[in-house]
Amino acid sequence: MTIQQAMQTVEDIMLQAVNSDVQTLRNASHHILSAGGKRVRPRLLMLAYAAAGGTDYVYAAPVAAAVELVHTASVVHDDINDHGVMRRGRPSVNAIWGRTFALLTGDFLFTKVYELMAPYKDLNIRLAEATVALVEGETLQAAAVKENNFTREVYYQIIARKTAALFKSAAVMGGEMAGAAADVIDAFGQYGYNVGLAFQIVDDILDLTVDSEHLGKTAGIDLAQGRGYAVAYAGNGSATTAVAEVAEADDPMKRIKQKVLSGDAVAEGQKQAEMLVQMAITALDKLPPSNFKQALVDLAHSVVQRDH
């Protein structure tokens, strides 16, 4: 079985897992899952597994599916809280089915994660911890928006938990399932963590610079929350002040976007993401050369080179 085929197995497992006899849950889950998405987390897991010598892709695939379902559940709930109406090039679940069913669909997806993970005893706690971190990161973000306290430090605390923790757990679980040595698992942890940070920074930059149609989701949400600003200005200035200014503006979205895009802040954020990717790739030195290792390197590069 190739990695490509393994990724198809991951898709099949996800669609099968959400095949409830409750029509709304099944339809809403299929809607968001069949819209695609980059699948970067499960791919990262499968590649780490293979790069560490794992060959039983069928064994690893349900865990990869569970990781993607955690992400998908969080996306469905995010779109409720952020009033996002577009996701993966389609109307969001809340846009079609409303908030109540979107909330329940997210709960359903979260729960299916643990049904999938039940046979993988030791990994269970790892994914649960990463999921707790994700929810904590989302909460820190909502709190920072509410308290108007969006400093660079807070921004990094947020993305470490809401994005990097799940990337890290994906890489580590891949290594653990392959029976990798402790130093290799540690390397995977660093790789996943740094790729996750870079991924989120680029995500926030794209949210600033790309329109909704190309992005496939409602653009500018993060901007409206002040987060895009924090990342873009991460290197040079107080985002708190800027966000406060924006709150007073007539059309805050337009004004903040102009401000950010006129400076060198986006380029700065991009540079940071590239540095993190370099750190991630360096961590992989522990691994013997292989096509899978190379694919992990390529995946890391693709995270900063993407345009949506």
Add this chain to the structure above:
Amino acid sequence: MTIQQAMQTVEDIMLQAVNSDVQTLRNASHHILSAGGKRVRPRLLMLAYAAAGGTDYVYAAPVAAAVELVHTASVVHDDINDHGVMRRGRPSVNAIWGRTFALLTGDFLFTKVYELMAPYKDLNIRLAEATVALVEGETLQAAAVKENNFTREVYYQIIARKTAALFKSAAVMGGEMAGAAADVIDAFGQYGYNVGLAFQIVDDILDLTVDSEHLGKTAGIDLAQGRGYAVAYAGNGSATTAVAEVAEADDPMKRIKQKVLSGDAVAEGQKQAEMLVQMAITALDKLPPSNFKQALVDLAHSVVQRDH
């Protein structure tokens, strides 16, 4: 250790589990947990465990805590969807912290369930299945409200999933942890399932007949959704027609309540609950006599005799 002490251990485990360094999650979780609640699900689990000969209450307590956290998470999310402002005699999480944080708090509690359950491999899938059923039941309920299709049959489908499945899993997991024989576990399953159905019917009746202050949560929500009507009229008539009538009324809540309370529908629902409790108690015939078995009998009776 007594059952009373075991229940205190369950409390301690829950409070410890939600002790996040993210202030809002910690505070909101402590708020809802420290408000008390009946703790009928974890008590049922501990009693089943003890009645089947289990003696290591410390081993069983985290699973009991996990069951209560599933319930608590669903309550927090319910209050978002139903706009409930009062719960367990306090303002609801969404009333204090708003919808966004309430949604995240519910996600946090759901996730903590699986952190607690990680060491209990075989039970993991059982609790995950019960939690899926719970979410499915809530979804069926929301769909029935939306489609104005609240028949007796639909009502039973809803309460079987949203309430009875978790009660059943609590009793069954108690038996399994004690190493009970298959027929005893089956008996626990019947006991938990029927107690759960009775509990929900009584809950819906109380929602109709008791004011918010005494109930400790926003009363009449279920009524507004048509569910109270379905249970109360379960024996005699089409709830669908009644709900349709209500939708046209000036003050639907008042009118429906008067209608229900003037008939014998509440008494009918109460009788059904009592019959289910009798079935639950009969299932316990498989167990040898003990104080714990008696406590399970008492618990079943208390479910229909409570006034809040």
